[in-house]
Amino acid sequence: xxxxxEGILHAYLDGALDQLPGGEADSxxxxxARCTQCSIQLGEAGAVRDEAIAILGGILPPLDMPPLEDxxxxxxxxxxxxxxxxxxxYRMGWAASVxxxxxxxxMLRGGEVIPLGMMDPIEVPSAPRAPLRSLSEELAGLExxxxxxxxxxAATSATTSSDVVAQAAPDRVREDVERAxxxxxxxxxxxxxxxxxxxxxxxxxxxxxxxxxxAESGVDQSGxxxxxxxxxxxxxxxxxxxxxxxxxxxxAATSVLRAEGRRPDVVTxxxxxxxxxxxxxxxxSDEEDPDRHVGDAPPFVISGLELIxxxxxxxxxxxxxxxVLQELEDGxxxxxxxxxxxxxxxxxxxxxxxxxxxxxxxxxxxxxIMRANRTVEELQALLERLDGAS
Amino acid sequence: xxxxxxxxxxxxxxxxxRFLHRKVWDVERAQxxxxxxxxxxxxxxxxxxRAWLFQVAANLARDEARTVIxxxxxxxxxxxxxEDLQASAPDLNDQLSxxxxxxxxxxxxxxxSDRDRDVLxxxxxxxxxTEIARQAGLAVGAIGTTLARARRRLADAYHxxxxxxxxxxx
Numbered sequence: 001x002x003x004x005x006e007g008i009l010h011a012y013l014d015g016a017l018d019q020l021p022g023g024e025a026d027s028x029x030x031x032x033a034r035c036t037q038c039s040i041q042l043g044e045a046g047a048v049r050d051e052a053i054a055i056l057g058g059i060l061p062p063l064d065m066p067p068l069e070d071x072x073x074x075x076x077x078x079x080x081x082x083x084x085x086x087x088x089x090y091r092m093g094w095a096a097s098v099x100x101x102x103x104x105x106x107m108l109r110g111g112e113v114i115p116l117g118m119m120d121p122i123e124v125p126s127a128p129r130a131p132l133r134s135l136s137e138e139l140a141g142l143e144x145x146x147x148x149x150x151x152x153x154a155a156t157s158a159t160t161s162s163d164v165v166a167q168a169a170p171d172r173v174r175e176d177v178e179r180a181x182x183x184x185x186x187x188x189x190x191x192x193x194x195x196x197x198x199x200x201x202x203x204x205x206x207x208x209x210x211x212x213x214x215a216e217s218g219v220d221q222s223g224x225x226x227x228x229x230x231x232x233x234x235x236x237x238x239x240x241x242x243x244x245x246x247x248x249x250x251x252a253a254t255s256v257l258r259a260e261g262r263r264p265d266v267v268t269x270x271x272x273x274x275x276x277x278x279x280x281x282x283x284x285s286d287e288e289d290p291d292r293h294v295g296d297a298p299p300f301v302i303s304g305l306e307l308i309x310x311x312x313x314x315x316x317x318x319x320x321x322x323x324v325l326q327e328l329e330d331g332x333x334x335x336x337x338x339x340x341x342x343x344x345x346x347x348x349x350x351x352x353x354x355x356x357x358x359x360x361x362x363x364x365x366x367x368x369i370m371r372a373n374r375t376v377e378e379l380q381a382l383l384e385r386l387d388g389a390s
Numbered sequence: 391x392x393x394x395x396x397x398x399x400x401x402x403x404x405x406x407x408r409f410l411h412r413k414v415w416d417v418e419r420a421q422x423x424x425x426x427x428x429x430x431x432x433x434x435x436x437x438x439x440r441a442w443l444f445q446v447a448a449n450l451a452r453d454e455a456r457t458v459i460x461x462x463x464x465x466x467x468x469x470x471x472x473e474d475l476q477a478s479a480p481d482l483n484d485q486l487s488x489x490x491x492x493x494x495x496x497x498x499x500x501x502x503s504d505r506d507r508d509v510l511x512x513x514x515x516x517x518x519x520t521e522i523a524r525q526a527g528l529a530v531g532a533i534g535t536t537l538a539r540a541r542r543r544l545a546d547a548y549h550x551x552x553x554x555x556x557x558x559x560x
Contacts, residue, residue: 005534005535006534006535006538007531007532007533007534007535007536007537007538008534009534009538010534010535010537010538010541011519011533011534014513014519014534014537016518016519016533016534019518019519019520019530020519020530020531020534021529021530021531022531045538048538048541048542048545049541051541051545052510052540052541052544052545053514055495055498055544055545055548056412056495056510056514056544058491058495059411059412059488059491059492059495060408061407061408061411061417061420061421062417063403063404063407064421065399065403065404066425068395068396068399071399071425071428071429071432072432074425074429075428075429075430075432075433076433306434306436308430308434308446309430325446325449327434327436327442331436331437331438331441331442332445332524333442333445333446333449335449355505355526355527355528356527373524373525373527
């Protein structure tokens with residue numbers, strides 16, 4: 001046989017040859033016994049391995065093992081009890097993001113589920129230049145070209161999706177929108193982050209308009225109920241718009257600043273600046289906050305699979321989301337994350353390169369992410385199981 | 391087949407703490423997370439408890455790492471630990487040396503790719519190639535190659551920190 005690779009040498013040193021596929025363990029041992037060159041390399045590999053062991057072994061943590069019975073008691077005391085049907089997830093309100101909602105419709109136009117990692121930006125094709133009639137009463141009389149329509153649509157959706165802003169300062173909002181819609185080549189697509197939204201805004205302006213029109217006319221108000229509590233005190237500047245509402249407003253405000261020649265990164269996004277971009281489930285949040293129960297979560301649990309854990313995400317831009325762990329039939333872990341409205345999945349920290357596949361699909365105004373050591377097709381089948389159950 | 395949890399606990403808990411410690415770099419937190427993983431395991435009684443425990447522990451550690459607040463607290467903790475060490479005279483050199491070693495190991499590990507680090511730490515915690523492959527989503531045949539690379543890079547990075555330290559001392 002040919003010389004033994006470095007990986008096989010390390011497997012040999014780790015006593016793992018028999019775990020390797022192909023049944024070559026015996027021939028490898030024979031070769032190593034006869035080949036001088038491989039014996040030398042085996043010695044070198046052994047030195048590296050020993051060094052790694054020494055490095056890692058040099059920081060052994062002291063061990064404090066509580067009695068197993070203590071852990072049994074804790075396990076018996078902790079229960080996941082489904083209660084109630086409404087929760088904070090929905091209190092964030094329908095105003096969170098028209099853009100994401102439109103994105104949901106666009107991306108699911110063929111019942112399509114998007115594998116994670118497939119949402120990278122693409123080249124934005126040139127939209128045909130055609131006059132666009134007034135997008136709303138707020139923008140009456142303002143002629144907009146197709147180059148600007150994405151921006152205007154988003155800006156308009158900002159006003160419609162966040163009534164509080166429009167009510168507080170309609171004039172200023174109109175001013176912002178008009179400034180944004182002034183002849184700038186830097187359109188909404190430039191301001192969008194690394195998401196399919198770029199693609200979406202480029203290819204589906206008609207969908208945007210339709211959605212905006214229906215939202216304005218009150219045709220489609222079937223989303224979750226509006227927030228029960230008013231947001232923070234209102235402001236009218238671009239930066240405050242960003243702080244007030246996610247997605248559409250943020251992008252629109254960013255574009256407004258760009259149109260004004262100001263750096264978009266001066267935008268103060270309360271969500272980003274103070275919350276960070278992390279997924280942080282709070283364990284036993286129902287104990288910490290009696291108003292919050294895991295049972296408040298939408299049904300993101302696949303029936304027939306063991307529920308390992310369900311927790312609210314309490315920090316970061318994803319606060320209000322839900323994280324569910326379930327055990328698949330073969331013992332693998334299935335992770336389901338429901339991100340609330342307004343969360344841009346591409347804003348999140350990248351998932352670890354652990355070889356797991358993931359799919360993302362719009363769900364209940366937010367996003368549902370499924371990850372497991374499965375193929376995308378298998379995850380889609382799991383998604384169908386979830387849909388079948390709900 | 392029922393699981394002998396006493397046996398699983400005795401054989402897996404130390405490995406789990408070791409694994410978690412290299413993820414969160416806080417002994418108490420590592421033990422907390424290991425216990426949390428066991429509590430969940432006892433509640434759900436998975437069929438393959440060891441693999442299950444490491445999977446849940448890895449998730450817990452990942453969540454931990456993403457907690458900005460926790461990270462800040464940890465930094466504070468490290469600072470106070472250093473101050474404590476300086477205050478305790480008898481084992482000062484040993485403890486400072488240990489602290490320094492931990493910082494170097496941490497820096498060396500952080501120089502690895504996520505995948506290489508995960509595979510290395512799972513192996514270090516006593517997981518078999520098959521278990522590592524399963525958890526890391528790699529083919530079993532790729533584990534040896536990954537480990538070879540990770541070990542070499544760990545050693546190189548560790549020595550680099552030694553060189554840097556010597557240069558600073560001069």
